[in-house]
Amino acid sequence: MSPGTATPLDRQTIRAARRQLALDGLGIIVSAAGFGFVYGLTARTAGHFSPVEAMAMSLIAFGGAAQFAAIGYVASGLAWPAIGLLTFLLNARHVLYSAALAPWFRGRSVAERALAAHLLTDESFALAVAHFRRLGRFDPIGYWYPAIVTTLIPWNLATLAGVTLGDAIVEPSRFGIDVIFPAAMAGLAVGLIGGRREIVAALAGGAIGVVASLAISPTIGIIAGGVLGPLVGLLVPSTARGDVGPGEAALPNLEDVSP
Amino acid sequence: MSTDLVPLAVLMFAVTYPSRAIGLLNPAIDRLPRRALEYLQLVGPAVLAALAAVNVMVATADGRSVFVAGLPWVSVLACLAIVAWRRNLFLGLAAAVVIAIAGRAAGLP
Numbered sequence: 492m493s494p495g496t497a498t499p500l501d502r503q504t505i506r507a508a509r510r511q512l513a514l515d516g517l518g519i520i521v522s523a524a525g526f527g528f529v530y531g532l533t534a535r536t537a538g539h540f541s542p543v544e545a546m547a548m549s550l551i552a553f554g555g556a557a558q559f560a561a562i563g564y565v566a567s568g569l570a571w572p573a574i575g576l577l578t579f580l581l582n583a584r585h586v587l588y589s590a591a592l593a594p595w596f597r598g599r600s601v602a603e604r605a606l607a608a609h610l611l612t613d614e615s616f617a618l619a620v621a622h623f624r625r626l627g628r629f630d631p632i633g634y635w636y637p638a639i640v641t642t643l644i645p646w647n648l649a650t651l652a653g654v655t656l657g658d659a660i661v662e663p664s665r666f667g668i669d670v671i672f673p674a675a676m677a678g679l680a681v682g683l684i685g686g687r688r689e690i691v692a693a694l695a696g697g698a699i700g701v702v703a704s705l706a707i708s709p710t711i712g713i714i715a716g717g718v719l720g721p722l723v724g725l726l727v728p729s730t731a732r733g734d735v736g737p738g739e740a741a742l743p744n745l746e747d748v749s750p
Numbered sequence: 751m752s753t754d755l756v757p758l759a760v761l762m763f764a765v766t767y768p769s770r771a772i773g774l775l776n777p778a779i780d781r782l783p784r785r786a787l788e789y790l791q792l793v794g795p796a797v798l799a800a801l802a803a804v805n806v807m808v809a810t811a812d813g814r815s816v817f818v819a820g821l822p823w824v825s826v827l828a829c830l831a832i833v834a835w836r837r838n839l840f841l842g843l844a845a846a847v848v849i850a851i852a853g854r855a856a857g858l859p
Contacts, residue, residue: 514838515840519839542751544752544755547753547756548755550759551760552766553763561762565755574758574762582769584769585770587793588773588793588797589774590793605775608770609763613801616794620794664850665851667846668847670826670847672805673802674802674825675843676805677833678829681830683794693799696800697802700799700800701817705808713801715800716804717797724792725785725792
């Protein structure tokens, strides 16, 4: 089969995968909007950020947890170099995401990969990798839809809403907004599980994360869970349906197939 | 309107972007051994699980991290169960939020 000559069956497979991606993306839109709204609200009320400052964070830094942490750092008067160092540590997990995505982006242009890097988040990573695994290869929509439509846009619109309208909402937790982020992370992890290895890696990552958070700090805990959890997972023999690696399935050129 | 913190946003970008780009822009990643690629496939579940678990089980008070148990556990577990059962994240998140709202209305922590 040559690239760009998709058979009807292949198109069906791709469309089914994209439908699943779109459906999962709806959940992420809700999550990004809820989380972004709380960020805007907190930036305004706790950090006294102006709308321009809050929006600059969401567009330029574009890192949910790091942005939340920055509110606390600014409010407590922490020096900017220290904020930079803590932000670097908190976002260090992206090294793992970036390395895990790289094989799927093999052959894509430098400009595309450079832009993709800025839009790399927990959500875009999880949705994209789950989609690529379903297909067994790269699909541009599989990255740009989660990165832009389900994350970047709702996150920024919700930040704007939170920072400008948020004073009216006194207790976001009454509306369940505080559980959206952890529930989304847990749900996204389930989407990446295809066998015992992933289950063990996830359980180990969670357990190590909590223990290290209690012993040292939540930032270190998350990184420790992300680094050590997969090592524990590798101790288990692979049994997964989801172990299709990049380029291991013969599917058509996905740019030629509309959703 | 203040713009004093815009340079801080640029600084945060400058320290975050290298982490995001190092794998995607480094061609050597293609030559990784199979074992390393298998490791990278497990990164997603591990990091996301760590984020979720730390978020609901650990709270920071007076600079100290403490273990917490409460309603968010139930919400997250419900979301997990629904996503595993129906493969529908939207439904799982909706259930998590409904449980949180109902539980707090009932006075649960």
